[in-house]
Amino acid sequence: MxxxxxxxxxxxxxxxxxxxxxxxxxxxxxxxxxxxxxxxxxxxxxxxxxxxxxxxxxxxxxxxxxxxxxxxxxxxxxxxxxYRGTGPCLLPGDPYQRAVARFWAAYIDQNLVAPWWKMFVGKTDKEKHEGTKQTLAAVEKLEVALRECSSGKPFFGGDNVGYIDVVLGGMVAWMQGTEALCGLELLDATKTPLLLAWMERFGGMEPAKAVLPDIDRLVEFAKMKRAQKALI
Ligand SMILES: N[C@@H](CCC(=O)N[C@@H](CS)C(=O)NCC(=O)O)C(=O)O
Missing domain, CATH: 3.40.30.10 (Glutaredoxin)
Structure with missing residues (x-):
């Protein structure tokens, strides 16, 4: 590198x-x-x-x-x-497209990552239920975002991995571990076919494989920390 x-x-x-x-x-x-x-x-x-x-x-x-x-x-x-001259650009050159990418990055943090956490470690059943509802609503919105941002290409960034791809990419292993950790399949071929295919494609790329955690290790670790009520 x-x-x-x-x-x-x-x-x-x-x-x-x-x-x-x-x-x-x-x-x-x-x-x-x-x-x-x-x-x-x-x-x-x-x-x-x-x-x-x-x-x-x-x-x-x-x-x-x-x-x-x-x-x-x-x-x-x-x-x-x-590092503008090194490797692919993450953010698009066009100011409007840049604003769109920043919008979805903020959306992922507020509407997917935070509710996912609530679903996983919520203190009450009500909190967990709210987290689950919000997380499922967020993936449906992200399905639409992927369709619009990618215009039929493989990534949110188009032909190459971009800003939204790496932001959501940080959640790939957690998304794949959702069933084992929270008892529900987050993505499915009927409601979120594009996201499901994106997750497999992204997770299979060498730069991603080099850092994405092993799902079994992640699930085991997260369950242990949840039981200890410790920081994850
Ligand atoms: N908004 C921050 C969130 C960072 C964050 O929450 N990091 C967690 C680990 S995933 C952390 O360092 N937690 C330690 C603590 O809360 O004391 C970012 O995007 O960098």
């Missing part, structure tokens, strides 16, 4: 399973950028993480030549701007 002048100018703090760190790793891989990776223990965060993200103390943090960048969506945009 291309790494620029200094092989270690990029360092990423993350966890192997977190959807937010995974989307950054996916973006780095699809762009062909090399980086040093530091796995964080969220129960015992490193000094580097606490110093680099003193406000939220969360992963991911990308450290570029010693300067930390926080928040996964901001990191994706940063990578795309700084």
């Amino acid at each position: 291309a790494g620029g002048e200094d092989e270690h100018e990029l360092k990423l703090l993350g966890t192997w399973r977190g959807p937010f760190a995974l989307r950054v790793r996916l973006a780095l891989n699809f762009k062909g950028l090399s980086y040093e990776y530091q796995e964080e223990d969220l129960a015992n965060k490193s000094d580097l993480l606490l110093e680099s993200n003193p406000v939220n103390k969360k992963v991911p943090v990308l450290i570029h030549n010693g300067v930390p960048i926080c928040e996964s969506l901001a990191i994706l945009e940063y990578i795309d701007e700084v």
Whole structure:
């Protein structure tokens, strides 16, 4: 992979399973950028993480030549701007299409990732039920978004993986583990055929396979953490 002048100018703090760190790793891989990776223990965060993200103390943090960048969506945009000439562009060149991509990225965070979590670790049955309803509504909207954004091409980004693909890509293993973790199939061939095919296509690509977690390992780990009521 291309790494620029200094092989270690990029360092990423993350966890192997977190959807937010995974989307950054996916973006780095699809762009062909090399980086040093530091796995964080969220129960015992490193000094580097606490110093680099003193406000939220969360992963991911990308450290570029010693300067930390926080928040996964901001990191994706940063990578795309700084490494514009390297690998495929994540965000489209057209301002309207860029706004659309940012809209769906925010939608995924608010309407898929957050409700999915509520469905999985909700404190009451009511909360879990609400999370389930919102998650299922979100995948149906994302099915339409995929149809419109891709215009019949394989990805949200068209012929290549783009911004929305890597943002949603961080959730692929969790989506595949939903039945084992929450007792329902998230995507199906009748309601969400395009998303189902997208998930298989995306998950099968080499840059994705290199970072996406093994489903059985993820399911086992998530069940254990849920039982312990610990951070995932
Ligand atoms: N909005 C943030 C969310 C990051 C986030 O929630 N990270 C979790 C791991 S998946 C974390 O670091 N949790 C540690 C904590 O809450 O103390 C982003 O997009 O980067």
